[in-house]
Amino acid sequence: MLRTKKALGRRAPGARLVVLADDPLARLDLLHLCRSEGHEAEPPAPLSGGGWRFSIRKGLGSAGQ
Numbered sequence: 001m002l003r004t005k006k007a008l009g010r011r012a013p014g015a016r017l018v019v020l021a022d023d024p025l026a027r028l029d030l031l032h033l034c035r036s037e038g039h040e041a042e043p044p045a046p047l048s049g050g051g052w053r054f055s056i057r058k059g060l061g062s063a064g065q
Helices: 002-009 026-037
Strands: 016-021 052-057
Touching: 002 016, 002 026, 002 052, 016 026, 026 052
Parallel strands: none
Antiparallel strands: 016 052
């Protein structure tokens, strides 16, 4: 989650970030991050080898984060 937050901070509002995660808590943590900071997240897609693929669009009001 910390790497995702840092990566989102380097992107312009509206930019999309794809995250691959295998941590069992990633689904909860990343979705909470998106809700709390105003980003949009598509439902996580399960990966065939385990884990999830997240597609996140940086919130328009998140330029300084």
